[in-house]
Amino acid sequence: MTCAIDVDRVSFAYDDFRMEDINLELHIGEQKAIAGLNGSGKTTLFKLILGLLEPRSGQIFVRDRRVTRENLWEVRQDVGFLFQNPEDQLFAPTVWEDVAFGPRNLGLEPQAVSDRVDWALERVGMSSFSHRSVTELSHGQAKRIALAGVIAMRPSILILDEPFTGLDFKMVQNMVDIIRDLKQDGVSILFTTHDSFFIENWSDTVAVLEEGKIVFDGPTKDAMRDDRVTRNVGDWGQLRHRLRNPDGRRL
Numbered sequence: 001m002t003c004a005i006d007v008d009r010v011s012f013a014y015d016d017f018r019m020e021d022i023n024l025e026l027h028i029g030e031q032k033a034i035a036g037l038n039g040s041g042k043t044t045l046f047k048l049i050l051g052l053l054e055p056r057s058g059q060i061f062v063r064d065r066r067v068t069r070e071n072l073w074e075v076r077q078d079v080g081f082l083f084q085n086p087e088d089q090l091f092a093p094t095v096w097e098d099v100a101f102g103p104r105n106l107g108l109e110p111q112a113v114s115d116r117v118d119w120a121l122e123r124v125g126m127s128s129f130s131h132r133s134v135t136e137l138s139h140g141q142a143k144r145i146a147l148a149g150v151i152a153m154r155p156s157i158l159i160l161d162e163p164f165t166g167l168d169f170k171m172v173q174n175m176v177d178i179i180r181d182l183k184q185d186g187v188s189i190l191f192t193t194h195d196s197f198f199i200e201n202w203s204d205t206v207a208v209l210e211e212g213k214i215v216f217d218g219p220t221k222d223a224m225r226d227d228r229v230t231r232n233v234g235d236w237g238q239l240r241h242r243l244r245n246p247d248g249r250r251l
């Protein structure tokens, strides 16, 4: 097995949006960024990989197992998915119960469930929140609890949809630390971003989606000089001239 995820000639369509001939590989231990503007199809691609949507044509393999309706449960044990909006994946009354849901479904003994929950909450720095209601969390806290629920399943592959969006810089640092440790444990990681910083500094390879098509896929070191990448990836420095008068003074 060389691929954690293999997307093979996949097409998909909503009424007003098409994804055409998508090919993508995530290798074992690789950290790959999926970049693209809002609406380019990043979340749709992730939903296809997870079997939440079904391709019109083509096929998807997770650790050599074809993703079908019949084996979604096995696939979900391999792949942990952090939604763009963490509020979409928290539903138990308390933080502790929420993180325990997945391990319980694996059929683990109560002590093993408890150990996993405590470990996951510790890892995301949220142990002191275990008895809190999931409805009382800030966005950043909800994101960390959602991630705790994901890592409590000990997945070998992590899919993170805009893991840093909406977080302050301390929370971003915390999230980076957590994900870096997981990568060091051998977890393969696919994450979306539209920020050049994370692509340049934090991915081995990058695939760029533009209007439902992959227009670039390759090593990050080659990417930032390529127009197919830079026209789809924001660099906040580019905004500077818009905030200044022609003479260079701030507006």
Ligand SMILES: Nc1ncnc2c1ncn2[C@@H]1O[C@H](COP(=O)(O)OP(=O)(O)O)[C@@H](O)[C@H]1O
Pocket: 014, 015, 016, 017, 036, 037, 038, 039, 040, 041, 042, 043, 044, 045
């Ligand atoms: N459930 C849906 N039904 C119809 N169109 C959708 C649905 N979800 C997303 N879309 C459309 O598909 C396109 C890609 O969306 P999405 O995958 O969420 O993009 P991204 O995650 O890159 O911002 C957008 O044009 C969006 O409006």
Ligand SMILES: [Mg+2]
Pocket: 042, 043, 044, 084, 161
């Ligand atoms: Mg999205």
